[in-house]
Amino acid sequence: MIIVIANQKGGVGKTTTAINLAAGLAGQRKKVLLIDLDPQSNSSLSFLEPERVNGGAYELFAEPSRSADELVYETAVPNLSLIPARINLAKLEAKLIGDFDAAFKLRDRVEKLKGKYDVILIDTPPTLGILTVNAMVAANHIIIPIQSSYFALEGTDDLLETIERIRSTPNPDLNLMGVVVTLFDRRTTISKDVEAHIRSVFGKKTFKTVISRSVRLEESPAHKKAIFDYAPRSSGAAEYQSLSKEVLKRA
Numbered sequence: 001m002i003i004v005i006a007n008q009k010g011g012v013g014k015t016t017t018a019i020n021l022a023a024g025l026a027g028q029r030k031k032v033l034l035i036d037l038d039p040q041s042n043s044s045l046s047f048l049e050p051e052r053v054n055g056g057a058y059e060l061f062a063e064p065s066r067s068a069d070e071l072v073y074e075t076a077v078p079n080l081s082l083i084p085a086r087i088n089l090a091k092l093e094a095k096l097i098g099d100f101d102a103a104f105k106l107r108d109r110v111e112k113l114k115g116k117y118d119v120i121l122i123d124t125p126p127t128l129g130i131l132t133v134n135a136m137v138a139a140n141h142i143i144i145p146i147q148s149s150y151f152a153l154e155g156t157d158d159l160l161e162t163i164e165r166i167r168s169t170p171n172p173d174l175n176l177m178g179v180v181v182t183l184f185d186r187r188t189t190i191s192k193d194v195e196a197h198i199r200s201v202f203g204k205k206t207f208k209t210v211i212s213r214s215v216r217l218e219e220s221p222a223h224k225k226a227i228f229d230y231a232p233r234s235s236g237a238a239e240y241q242s243l244s245k246e247v248l249k250r251a
């Protein structure tokens with residue numbers, strides 16, 4: 001299965017979810033490939049030293065003759081491989097403009113990789129631009145992280161409309177797997193109100209697991225670790241483990 005993590009809002013927990021869900025699924029003995037499509041490359045930096053990288057997502061799009069296997073890096077987490085992003089990915093949009101198949105580049109590459117993995121997870125930038133659209137065209141599931149704060153649902157109409165547009169022609173197989181409430185703070189009423197509101201809008205599509213705000217989750221990327229290695233007994237580890245199980249049940 002190919003899962004895209006998307007929300008055009010920044011700072012809602014896409015990357016944190018991509019990293020820890022990837023590690024959580026790898027821990028459930030799934031062979032996982034994480035593709036980082038955010039030029040900020042935060043997912044990549046959580047697992048790889050940038051010096052090790054001499055090709056990644058940009059080359060996947062821009063150099064079709066180069067074997068995708070060359071762009072895949074093993075991480076320290078067993079069963080978890082990565083196609084990293086570098087800042088050159090920011091130039092891709094300009095390069096693809098005008099290509100008749102601009103939205104299909106990733107699908108063609110992923111098609112050849114998918115037999116080797118149980119799960120391919122794609123982290124996306126905070127826009128609904130060509131990179132995110134490519135990920136939605138390539139994927140069969142989408143997970144939307146929504147931060148439990150006041151303007152949580154602002155922008156979700158545009159996101160859902162984009163999903164519908166992609167389902168209508170290029171990719172009818174794209175399924176909204178679920179919405180995950182992130183950055184939840186159980187001490188505040190606003191967090192609880194927003195969670196209730198999200199559940200009322202998305203119903204059963206809302207994952208039972210809620211990801212709490214936690215210092216450990218915020219710290220772990222700086223230590224180049226997923227939460228399961230950095231703080232295995234933390235709430236964040238338990239929550240991402242539980243989310244991983246829910247994802248496998250919904251697959």
Ligand SMILES: Nc1ncnc2c1ncn2[C@@H]1O[C@H](COP(=O)(O)OP(=O)(O)O)[C@@H](O)[C@H]1O
Nearest residue numbers: 010011012013014015016183212213214217218
């Ligand atoms: N559950 C959480 N608890 C604490 N900090 C978090 C949590 N989720 C994300 N963060 C932090 O919030 C910021 C934005 O999260 P990130 O996952 O990078 O969002 P996005 O990829 O959607 O921009 C980062 O500094 C990240 O470490």
Ligand SMILES: [Mg+2]
Nearest residue numbers: 014015038042
């Ligand atoms: Mg991100």
